[in-house]
Amino acid sequence: MKILHVTESRSWSGGTVQLWNLCRALVQGGHETGLFCPPEAELLKHTPGSGVRVWTKPMREDYDLPCAWALARAVREFRPDIVHAHHPKAHALALIAGFFAPIPKLVVSRRVSFRFKPWNPFSHLKYRTGRIAAYANLDSFHTTHGRAIPFATGLKLSNPELQVVVYSGDGDLFAIGGNHFIHAARRNMDIKVICVNNLTYAMTGGQTGPATPAEVISATSPYGVFEPSFNLVQLAEAAGAAYVARWTTYHVKQLARSMEEVLHKKGFCFIEVLSPCPTLYQRRNKMGDGLDAMKFYKQVSKVRNGAPTGECTITRAGEIVVGKFVDRDRPDYMELLNHQMTETLGDRYATPEVTCSEG
Numbered sequence: 001m002k003i004l005h006v007t008e009s010r011s012w013s014g015g016t017v018q019l020w021n022l023c024r025a026l027v028q029g030g031h032e033t034g035l036f037c038p039p040e041a042e043l044l045k046h047t048p049g050s051g052v053r054v055w056t057k058p059m060r061e062d063y064d065l066p067c068a069w070a071l072a073r074a075v076r077e078f079r080p081d082i083v084h085a086h087h088p089k090a091h092a093l094a095l096i097a098g099f100f101a102p103i104p105k106l107v108v109s110r111r112v113s114f115r116f117k118p119w120n121p122f123s124h125l126k127y128r129t130g131r132i133a134a135y136a137n138l139d140s141f142h143t144t145h146g147r148a149i150p151f152a153t154g155l156k157l158s159n160p161e162l163q164v165v166v167y168s169g170d171g172d173l174f175a176i177g178g179n180h181f182i183h184a185a186r187r188n189m190d191i192k193v194i195c196v197n198n199l200t201y202a203m204t205g206g207q208t209g210p211a212t213p214a215e216v217i218s219a220t221s222p223y224g225v226f227e228p229s230f231n232l233v234q235l236a237e238a239a240g241a242a243y244v245a246r247w248t249t250y251h252v253k254q255l256a257r258s259m260e261e262v263l264h265k266k267g268f269c270f271i272e273v274l275s276p277c278p279t280l281y282q283r284r285n286k287m288g289d290g291l292d293a294m295k296f297y298k299q300v301s302k303v304r305n306g307a308p309t310g311e312c313t314i315t316r317a318g319e320i321v322v323g324k325f326v327d328r329d330r331p332d333y334m335e336l337l338n339h340q341m342t343e344t345l346g347d348r349y350a351t352p353e354v355t356c357s358e359g
Helices: 014-028 065-078 088-097 121-130 148-158 170-176 178-187 232-239 252-262 278-284 290-300 333-348
Strands: 002-006 032-037 053-056 082-085 106-108 165-169 192-197 243-248 269-274 301-303 320-327
Touching: 002 014, 002 065, 002 088, 014 032, 014 290, 032 065, 053 065, 065 088, 082 088, 088 106, 148 165, 148 170, 148 178, 165 170, 170 178, 170 192, 170 232, 178 232, 232 243, 232 269, 232 320, 243 252, 252 269, 252 320, 278 290, 290 301
Parallel strands: 002 032, 002 082, 032 053, 082 106, 165 192, 192 269, 243 269, 301 320
Antiparallel strands: 243 320
């Protein structure tokens, strides 16, 4: 795999160190790695002899057409599978470079940290980089915590032609939102649920959550978690999901393939994505930083497509079973509704028609 990293960073900051660690790990893993950055970047002091290919171009404070054109030339020369934009301005550059050179996949990893300027369209693009919905060309809706699935259900029922996808965390989906999850799967609602599982309540201090493995140290379990945790893929299968898979953030290609599959699959689809929380979960449990998490995922993950989900429990340091576990065909909610009403009412039943207008 070939990855081109784009950064505007000139200093040797914490984020830059993380980017360099990622570059080194990719090279060590046999991946061709490139770097596009300003010529005065501190990163360049570390690249000689590293195996990382380098392209440089001065970057102005805001949007820069010559720099975007230079990035497009680098893309045409390197032909990466993934372009990784490490900063909001790098994201804006990559978006425009895509008009001049094909970018198969664009990944954005940094939140915006500056004031939004409504009169500047490029500032607007960069403002959106902190949101998952901004990584793709789609409409989005931020819901009440724990209630993403009811909102998604309402959207799907009001307009069945919509492709509805839910991104949420393990606490959101399986604690406060657990009831919604199991019943949406039971009904086989035609929605896709992507669970970013970092095994803790990372946004509120690192408390024990429904997916936190036993013996883990957390803010609310300083002597170790003793409660049994949910096996999310087993729960999804038992509740009736038509598609169930699990990958880690190390398994980029497999995860992308699963996401593409669920968009073509009818019914309730669930993908669990194990994602690191270096600041709380890993620090408290002496598991290193984000790069160490990637190495850990690589070492302990075992691909077992079709494995019984009951054998896929996650432990603190044991094997992580990943793969596609369930892919079955079931009538979805709308099919069941239409069938029942037709059987009961016959010609008196009219299939609902939905008309949506813009404006």
